[in-house]
Amino acid sequence: MPYRSRPLSRPRIPGRRTAISGVLAAVPAALLAAGALAPAPAAAASAPSGSTAAGFPASVQAQGKARVTAAVLDLDGTGREPALYGADTPYDTASIIKVDILAARLLQAQDSGHGLTTQERAQAEKMIEHSDNTAADALWRRVGLAPGLKAANKRLGLTSTAGGPGVKWGLTRTTASDQIRLLRGVFDTGAAMKAGTGPALDDASRAYIRTLMSGVAADQAWGVSAAAGSGWALKNGWLQRNTTGLWDVNSVGRITAGGHHYLVAVLSDGNTSMKDGIALVERAARTAVSTTTAH
Numbered sequence: 519m520p521y522r523s524r525p526l527s528r529p530r531i532p533g534r535r536t537a538i539s540g541v542l543a544a545v546p547a548a549l550l551a552a553g554a555l556a557p558a559p560a561a562a563a564s565a566p567s568g569s570t571a572a573g574f575p576a577s578v579q580a581q582g583k584a585r586v587t588a589a590v591l592d593l594d595g596t597g598r599e600p601a602l603y604g605a606d607t608p609y610d611t612a613s614i615i616k617v618d619i620l621a622a623r624l625l626q627a628q629d630s631g632h633g634l635t636t637q638e639r640a641q642a643e644k645m646i647e648h649s650d651n652t653a654a655d656a657l658w659r660r661v662g663l664a665p666g667l668k669a670a671n672k673r674l675g676l677t678s679t680a681g682g683p684g685v686k687w688g689l690t691r692t693t694a695s696d697q698i699r700l701l702r703g704v705f706d707t708g709a710a711m712k713a714g715t716g717p718a719l720d721d722a723s724r725a726y727i728r729t730l731m732s733g734v735a736a737d738q739a740w741g742v743s744a745a746a747g748s749g750w751a752l753k754n755g756w757l758q759r760n761t762t763g764l765w766d767v768n769s770v771g772r773i774t775a776g777g778h779h780y781l782v783a784v785l786s787d788g789n790t791s792m793k794d795g796i797a798l799v800e801r802a803a804r805t806a807v808s809t810t811t812a813h
Contacts, residue, residue, distance in 0.1 A: 574603055578801045583764060583788035586798055588806035589694035593706060593772075593779040600698045600781070601810045603802070608678065608691040609785040610766045612755030615690045616645045616654050617727065617770070618679070618700055622661040622670030624723040633722075646730035646753060649738060658687045673718040675699045688757055697770045697783035704728060705751075705772045705781060731771060741769025742782040744800035745807040749774040756792050764788050767795025769803065780807055 580586045587604035591597075611618075620642050627634050634642065641657055644650035661667060664681025667690070671679055678696045682689035703719055704727045719727075732751035743750040752771025759766065770783040784802045789795035 574802060574805055578798075578805045580786065580788070580798055582790060584786060584790070584794070584798060585788055586784065586786040586802045587694045588782070588784045588802045589698045590806045590810040591698050591702070591781040592810060593781060595778070600695060600783075601806070602695060603806045603809070604694075606693050606695050608680075608693055609768065609787055610688065610757060611679075611682075611690040611692050612688050612757035612766050612768055613649045613651075613654070614697065614753050614755040614768045614770050615682075615687050615692075616649065616755075617704070617731065617753045618667060618671065618674075618676075618690075619654060619657050619661060619687065620646060620727060620730075621674060621700065621703065621719060621723075622667050623657055624726070625670050625673060625718055626661065626666075628720055628723060642726075643730060646727075647733050648735050649754070654687060655685065658685065664690075670718075671700075674703045675718075688755075692785070694783045694785050697785070698781050701770060701772065701781040701783065704731075705779075728772075740796050741799050742771045742773055742784060742803045743769075745775060745780075745782060745803040746773035747775040756795065758792070764790065765792050765795045767792060767799050769799050773807070775807055776811055778811070780810070782807060 574586070574588075578586070585604070587602070587606060587609070589600040589602050589606070591600040623634065623638065623642070627638075638657065638660070641650075641653035645653040645657060661670065663684065667679075667681040676692075676696045676699050679690065679692040681687070682691075704724050728751055731753055732749075734752060734754075738754055739750075739752070741754045742752050750771055750773045752769060752773075754770075755766070755768040757766045758764070764787065766787045767789055768783075768785045771781075773780050773782055782803055784799045784806070786795055786798050786802070789798060
């Protein structure tokens with residue numbers, strides 16, 4: 519089934535109660551007690567030709583301890599590497615990992631020659647469309663925790679994603695460029711696909727993920743959709759770190775803008791509130807897409 523084109527509308531930003539329940543409330547309290555991870559060393563900002571990128575302008579720069587990185591790939595362009603903005607260093611995934619969890623489970627189902635069970639499909643839909651954590655817990659265990667994710671990601675072409683310890687899927691670490699690799703496995707229909715060199719997911723699996731990502735609940739339809747013109751499909755993640763009170767806020771997906779289709783990944787951490795993190799991610803998404811378009 520082709521994914522639905524969702525028109526852009528300004529969604530309601532969820533409050534604190536929704537924020538906490540929307541990502542990791544269903545996992546053990548030890549997950550939130552893990553504490554903030556030290557910021558990665560600053561790296562030279564990279565330019566939008568090929569894999570090089572430019573730093574964000576002052577209007578987007580994160581304030582205080584916050585940091586942000588964005589990656590954009592024009593699916594209708596000639597390049598196959600994303601434009602990067604900011605240091606392409608690891609961030610906590612929070613709930614964006616749910617797309618990777620579903621991709622891993624679908625690969626396993628393909629290998630077995632059987633589709634997802636009725637129960638697994640119900641869990642997948644809750645996990646992606648409503649960011650349900652109980653469903654994510656079940657599918658995380660089903661794929662085999664971090665080792666199972668690692669095996670799937672090798673086939674999906676991810677090189678810089680490390681699954682969280684034990685049941686702590688929200689503490690998986692990833693980079694913006696790795697998220698673009700995952701999104702390519704779901705959305706790309708370019709020359710590599712026609713040449714039979716990718717992706718690992720079959721057409722049915724890809725269409726299923728696209729459909730769920732284009733049907734997320736209205737109060738979670740923020741993030742990279744801020745850069746869209748006529749349609750989008752996305753997954754967001756948010757997590758407040760217990761030891762610092764600071765927030766990880768991420769958004770990944772596919773958008774349509776100016777007649778082109780873009781894959782966009784924006785990762786941030788160190789935000790003083792979820793609201794501030796959403797605002798930062800949306801500013802970064804708009805600036806990264808407009809800058810990439812200009813080049």
